[in-house]
Amino acid sequence: MTVQSEESVTVPTAPAVTDITVTRPGGLRVTARHLLIGAAVLVGLILPWMVQSFVMFQLTQVMIYGLAILGLNLLTGFNGQFSLGHSAFYGIGAYTAAILMSRYDMNYALTLPAAGGVCFIVGFLFGLPALRLQGLYLALATFALAIAMPQILKFHPLEGLTGGVQGLVVIQPDPPALLSFLSSDQWLYYFTLSVILVMFAAAANLVRSRTGRAIMAIRDHPIAAAATGINTAVYKTLTFGVSALYTGVAGALGALAVAFVAPDSFSFLLSVSFLVGLVIGGVGSIPGCLFGGLFVLYVPNIAESISTGLAGAIYGAILLLVIFVMPSGAAGFCRYAVAYIRRSRTPRNANQH
């Protein structure tokens, strides 16, 4: 428990300072944000030596969910396109990895780019019809994707590939010879951590780039964005692709972590979990995604441990409570808290001069 709370304190504090939208002149300035990220990474590196392997497995899952939620966030939070279909991309990623490993003996590390590539293409293609749809109508289209995915995975003629209802068993990767002092769970944790770090850094860069501004401009005002020369169709479909890529890589990591894929683990409910994680973490916040992952992994378990019969009700009540306290998620809450502290501090400083 202590470890959990430590993580939940360090990670979500980061967004507070991250969200500075104005580009500052270059130079290697170390800001509070850098320190916080550094501290979070350090905690992430030390954790596997301090907790039991089951907790470590859970933390690996948290990171994987965080990555999947980041995928959804790129689409919904930064581009303003709504999706209930990300369970499908997660499933496609997981199955791509599982099929490549179990049927074609591919190295597990290589399955991640493969899963990402497949999901990018699927997401991009799905983004094309999505251009026509907005709001709830887009929600229905993506919802169709989420409903279709388990059915397609169970579909008889594809059984030779997907394993049908039975699913596929994946062999958990062993640590490489050089790092053989690590247990299999620890290696998986570090492997996931390194993938997550790269992907989160890439997402942060993407959002800060010219492309990222175009993506956000489309969210804020599509017509104005188009008027300033942004090709909205291209950016929207590409964002769909990249978003699917992120969630697909998360799916592939998930397949490695659980060492098993089955059609019904990628149902609509998974999409709902991602959505909950997105909102709780903070829409449009990159570090918030990890907090979202933490929430969707642990809170249902906590609810279950309070009362098995009323688990759903307790989960709902906690969810409502969190929404009441932090209507814009953990990231919004931190942003508000930092602003509040700054405001209360300013006059005192002024008096000293």
Place this chain on the structure above:
Amino acid sequence: MELLLQQVMAGLAAGSIYACMALSVVMIYQAIDHLNFAQGEMAMFSTFIAWQCMQWGLPYWLAFIVAVVVSFIGGVLIERVLFRPIHNAPVLSNLVAFIALYGILNSGAGYLWDFTIKQFPTPFGTKPIFANGLMDAHEAGMIGVTLVLLALLYVFFRGTRLGLAMRAAAANPESARLVGIRVGWMTALGWGMAAAIGAVAGMLIAPVVFLEPNMMLGVLLYGFAGAVLGGLTSPGGAVAGGFAVGVIENLAGTFIPYVGRELKLTIALILIVAVLMVRPSGLFGRNVVSRV
């Protein structure tokens, strides 16, 4: 031809369930501008209330009325207590609050009345109304009640001051407030009405799918699809959309060879999305309806 007719009739019978649900989905959408994920669970809970009343010895119609009234009050209370405080929060936060409500109602009903499947009586009987046994009296009754509800709603929204005020509050809250409409209470009223319609839908659906806490999950998904297909701004469109979903699903399952049986829901949804490609705000979006 015989097979086609048979499947269309079966589709209409199933569609009447979806139409009922789609109608209440659209109702709440018009009142609050969000899609209520917990709508199905609210209907399920209302149906349980009716069932409980009947267990206590009340006759069917009295239980029916009690359930509708309690649901109306419950709907208003949910709006006042849970959603009023967060009505300024982002849309997605509202959505998550719906998901939370879903969990609370579902698990609460399971706790109070457990998860065993229960029979629910029908007031219409189950005798087939056609010689070939295609549609029974209950299904016909369900279609009838859905159409009557639709007509009543039409009269209410087009013909009464209150209906007009509710439409104004949903369409343009600021202006509505300026002309003296109490927008907050209109929203609460919309919740109450949606809950009451949901209660009727739940009590009509329960004899078919049987009463249990998860009875509404599938129905809500189809109802949602029907509402979107018909156009979220049009109650009539939602009913038509609900029937259409039932028919499409049945026809796809029967007539599309090879993939039809296993993937009929997928095919139905793909067809709906294809329709939306051509008409992005549903078959009967706002323009068409306002001219009627």
